[in-house]
Amino acid sequence: MIDLLPWLVTAWLMAVGLYGIVTSRNYVHLIGCLTVVQSATYVLLLAIGYRWNAGPPIFYDHPPGTPAVDPVVQALVLTDIVVGATVSALLLALALQLHKKKGSLDPEALRPMR
Amino acid sequence: MSVRFRLLLLIASTIILLPAVVVLALGMPAFGAHPLPYGDAINRDAPGQRHISNMVSAVNFDYRGFDTMGEEFMLVTAVTGAVMLLRGTRGESPGAEPEEVPGRSVQPAGEAIVLICRLMLPVSLLFGIYVVLHATATPGGGFQGGVIIASAVLLLYLGDGYRVWRSIVRSRLLHLCEGGAAAAFVLTGLVPMLLGHAFLENILPTGQFRDMLAGWLMQIENLAVAFAVAGGFAMLFLEFLEETRAPKGEE
Amino acid sequence: MTLLLAALFVLVAATGTGVVLSRDPVRQVMAIAAHGLGLTLLFLALQAPDVAFSELTVGTAAVPLLFLVVLASIRNDRKGQ
Numbered sequence: 001m002i003d004l005l006p007w008l009v010t011a012w013l014m015a016v017g018l019y020g021i022v023t024s025r026n027y028v029h030l031i032g033c034l035t036v037v038q039s040a041t042y043v044l045l046l047a048i049g050y051r052w053n054a055g056p057p058i059f060y061d062h063p064p065g066t067p068a069v070d071p072v073v074q075a076l077v078l079t080d081i082v083v084g085a086t087v088s089a090l091l092l093a094l095a096l097q098l099h100k101k102k103g104s105l106d107p108e109a110l111r112p113m114r
Numbered sequence: 115m116s117v118r119f120r121l122l123l124l125i126a127s128t129i130i131l132l133p134a135v136v137v138l139a140l141g142m143p144a145f146g147a148h149p150l151p152y153g154d155a156i157n158r159d160a161p162g163q164r165h166i167s168n169m170v171s172a173v174n175f176d177y178r179g180f181d182t183m184g185e186e187f188m189l190v191t192a193v194t195g196a197v198m199l200l201r202g203t204r205g206e207s208p209g210a211e212p213e214e215v216p217g218r219s220v221q222p223a224g225e226a227i228v229l230i231c232r233l234m235l236p237v238s239l240l241f242g243i244y245v246v247l248h249a250t251a252t253p254g255g256g257f258q259g260g261v262i263i264a265s266a267v268l269l270l271y272l273g274d275g276y277r278v279w280r281s282i283v284r285s286r287l288l289h290l291c292e293g294g295a296a297a298a299f300v301l302t303g304l305v306p307m308l309l310g311h312a313f314l315e316n317i318l319p320t321g322q323f324r325d326m327l328a329g330w331l332m333q334i335e336n337l338a339v340a341f342a343v344a345g346g347f348a349m350l351f352l353e354f355l356e357e358t359r360a361p362k363g364e365e
Numbered sequence: 366m367t368l369l370l371a372a373l374f375v376l377v378a379a380t381g382t383g384v385v386l387s388r389d390p391v392r393q394v395m396a397i398a399a400h401g402l403g404l405t406l407l408f409l410a411l412q413a414p415d416v417a418f419s420e421l422t423v424g425t426a427a428v429p430l431l432f433l434v435v436l437a438s439i440r441n442d443r444k445g446q
Contacts, residue, residue, distance in 0.1 A: 002366045007139040009374045013381045015128065020385035022120045028390040028435065032397055035428065036381045039404055042420075043377065046411045049153065052146040056412045057157060057169035060252055064161040069412045070153030071169035075178060077416050078170065079185040082257045082343060085423045085431075086192040089350050092435045093196040096357065097203060099439050108117065145366070170415045245418070253414040261422040268430070347427060354431060357438040 006047035013040035027095040027105045031088055038084045042077045049073035164316065166250040166332070174255065175332040175339075179314040182335070183299055186342055190296050193346040200353045223273060231273025238266035246340040249332070256336045260343025268351060276355070283352055291345030299338040302331060373407040394432045401425045 013036055020033030049070030055062060057071035099105050160172045174182050246259030271279035303314040316331045380400040387393040401424020408417040 002371060003145045004139045004142075005366060005371055005374050006145055007142050009378045011135045011139070012378050016382050016385050019124060022124045023117060025388070026390060028432065028439075029388060029393055032390070032393045032432070033385050035397060035424075036384050036400065039377070039381065039400065042404065042416075043374075043407070046408060046413055046416065047145060048143075049150065050146045050411050051150060054412060056253070056414050057153070058253055058414065059157075059161055059167040059169070064157070064167075068153075068157050068169070070150045071156055071173050072152050072178075074170045074413045074416050075173040076181075077413075078174065078255075078257055078419050079182060081416070081419045081423050082261060083185050083188050083192070085428050086189050086196075086346065086350070088428060089354075089431050090192045090196045090199075092354075092431055093199040096435055096438060097199055100203065100442060105439070168415075253418060255415065258415070258418040258422060261419070261427055265422060265426045265430075350431065351434075354434040354438075358434060358441055 006043065010040050010044040010047070013037070013043065025106055025108065027098065027107065028092070030107075031091050031095065034091070035084070035088060038080075042081065045073045045077050164332075168250050168252065168254075170253075171249045171255050171332065171336070175249075175335045176314075176316055179303070179335065182339065183303065183314075186296055186299060186339060189342065189346055190292060193292065193349055196350060197353050200357060223275070228273045231269045235266060235269045235273075238269060239263060242266055242344075246336065249336040256339030257343055260340045261347055263340070263344040264347035264351065267348060271355070276359070280352075283348055285349065285352060288345045288349045288352065291341050292349060295338045295341035295345065299335055299342070302334050302338065306331075370410055373403070373410050376403045377407050379403075390432070390436055394429045394436070397432065398425045398429045401428070 017033050017037035017040065020036065021030055024030040024033060049072070051067065051069050054067040054069050057068040057074070059066070059068075095105065098110070102110055104110060156169055156173060156177065160169055160177075161167060164172055164176060166172055242259050242262035244259075245254040245262060246256055249255040249259075267279070267283060270282065306315045307313055314331070314335075377400070380396065380403045384393060384396040384400050387396045401420060404424060405417045405421045408420055
């Protein structure tokens with residue numbers, strides 16, 4: 001039962017991040033909640049690639065052939081983290097422009113006119 | 115859509131999807147005890163085929179090099195978008211002099227901070243370059259080392275002030291760094307095609323196992339990624355910090 | 366499931382909740398840095414040193430810095446209006 005903890009933590013992080021995005025009253029706070037949703041995917045991928053009593057997939061000190069975890073998911077998550085930070089920067093630039101044009105960062109105050 | 119309606123929608127969808135989450139969590143493979151065929155195949159074959167000891171770099175730059183090219187172009191696109199947004203409304207030409215915001219008190223940094231920043235900057239820079247170069251032997255690579263280098267140069271801003279940092283970090287040089295590195299990655303992939311092999315196939319001699327310079331084509335791709343990431347992040351820092359220097363009464 | 370892994374998973378869930386529940390953006394930046402540190406420790410325990418490296422530099426140095434600079438320029442803009 002306790003072995004379900006990684007999947008439950010993933011679901012919790014995604015749910016709590018979505019809740020933060022829905023009820024946010026400040027666009028910069030919303031971008032912070034988006035990073036939480038992204039981290040849920042990192043946790044899920046790395047938990048899938050794990051193996052008990054295995055080492056990292058680096059064969060510098062150990063000879064090749066010692067049990068190691070999956071390197072494919074690590075390669076995916078590695079590039080994903082850096083690119084995710086860059087996309088957050090793009091969203092922050094959008095929020096900055098929004099504040100300059102409208103003077104407010106509240107989603108409720110910036111609703112489109114009917 | 116008001117906040118209340120959005121929240122109701124979220125709660126309704128959570129209630130509907132909660133049984134699905136429970137069923138999925140119970141049906142997932144056992145944590146840490148299920149077979150990993152793709153990972154085992156790479157761990158078994160890559161040291162012999164490519165002579166490198168960092169499997170994650172092998173997957174990133176050789177076996178799945180095409181995905182890394184896509185990720186690098188995502189990075190370049192996001193940085194270009196952010197720079198265009200910020201520079202478009204600021205209206206300054208690249209390479210303009212930094213301006214002070216009037217009415218804000220400028221406090222000089224404490225002497226301990228200045229000393230530590232000046233001491234730690236070459237150490238951090240050297241560490242970043244070390245991490246980039248040892249991509250194929252120990253944990254590291256272009257992505258991590260590039261971010262370390264871009265953040266290490268920021269120590270100059272923290273210790274010595276905005277003018278000193280701005281006089282060293284030039285936006286034209288960063289444009290060349292970032293765009294040139296992305297182009298270099300694609301050209302590195304095209305060279306094997308000119309000689310009759312597949313795109314991004316590793317044709318140069320692969321060197322010795324556990325050596326720093328093993329896996330030749332991966333080294334070039336690794337350097338290209340390091341330059342692109344360092345240049346991209348430094349350009350982001352530059353544009354965002356320039357935003358805090360806009361003169362009053364611009365709008 | 367060892368005690369260390371279970372504790373780190375719970376820590377990541379807690380810091381993630383902390384990021385969402387801090388409504389003030391300046392306080393949220395510290396919560397983002399703490400969440401990045403928690404993720405780094407979790408990735409180290411899951412035998413992924415490359416990923417831990419990446420998350421440490423990005424999640425505790427680059428992303429909080431970008432957030433703080435944007436908040437500073439928003440504050441400057443508001444003072445100038």
